[in-house]
Amino acid sequence: MSDHLTVVDHPLVQHKLTLMRDKGTSTAGFRQLLREITQLLAYEITREMPLTTRTIQTPMEEMEAPILAGKKMALVSILRAGNGMLDGVLELVPSARVGFVGLYRDEETLKPVQYYFKAPEGLKDRLVIAVDPMLATGNSSAAAIDLLKDAGATDIRFLCLLAAPEGVARMKEAHPDVPIVTASLDRELNEKGYIMPGLGDAGDRMFGTK
Ligand code: URA
Numbered sequence: 001m002s003d004h005l006t007v008v009d010h011p012l013v014q015h016k017l018t019l020m021r022d023k024g025t026s027t028a029g030f031r032q033l034l035r036e037i038t039q040l041l042a043y044e045i046t047r048e049m050p051l052t053t054r055t056i057q058t059p060m061e062e063m064e065a066p067i068l069a070g071k072k073m074a075l076v077s078i079l080r081a082g083n084g085m086l087d088g089v090l091e092l093v094p095s096a097r098v099g100f101v102g103l104y105r106d107e108e109t110l111k112p113v114q115y116y117f118k119a120p121e122g123l124k125d126r127l128v129i130a131v132d133p134m135l136a137t138g139n140s141s142a143a144a145i146d147l148l149k150d151a152g153a154t155d156i157r158f159l160c161l162l163a164a165p166e167g168v169a170r171m172k173e174a175h176p177d178v179p180i181v182t183a184s185l186d187r188e189l190n191e192k193g194y195i196m197p198g199l200g201d202a203g204d205r206m207f208g209t210k
Contacts, residue, residue: 097121
């Protein structure tokens with residue numbers, strides 16, 4: 001994957017995203033749509049996974065059939081909203097290992113501080129997909145990618161539902177080698193750091209908090 005930003009404009013993705021943005025959508029509906037849309041985005045992000053072939057016997061004859069070359073995947077959720085995107089990817093790639101990154105924002109320095117980090121072994125040999133529905137300022141996403149690189153990851157992709165131009169620019173500056181796949185590049189961040197038009201607080205909407 002070479003382009004830094006891919007916006008998936010598939011009609012099903014765009015339709016489901018509209019339902020998710022609608023403030024009338026229930027918590028259960030929001031969670032289900034996030035799982036479905038993530039599955040469609042994961043299809044896009046795994047498009048270039050390397051293939052090899054295996055000799056198999058169909059009922060008709062022997063053939064050399066394509067099969068994944070075996071590069072293992074690590075899926076990393078950026079807490080807490082990233083958790084809502086785990087199932088959608090795991091349904092496509094059930095053998096993926098799963099990691100978690102927890103960051104909070106220090107109110108004085110405004111810098112992201114790590115409070116939890118747990119990653120699968122052998123990150124350097126894996127395709128690492130970091131998931132967080134909202135790429136807003138990009139500060140926590142860039143910090144999460146720093147942690148993954150420190151832990152050895154070299155082939156990382158970032159999967160989100162919505163991206164703000166500010167977050168994309170921040171990620172491009174900090175991690176130009178990490179392609180981003182999203183369902184929409186929204187207009188801007190507001191003064192509180194929310195994506196506009198956005199969908200509100202993704203964590204609150206999927207977990208029913210607030
Ligand atoms: N996080 C969210 O959940 N929503 C936004 O709009 C921005 C960051």
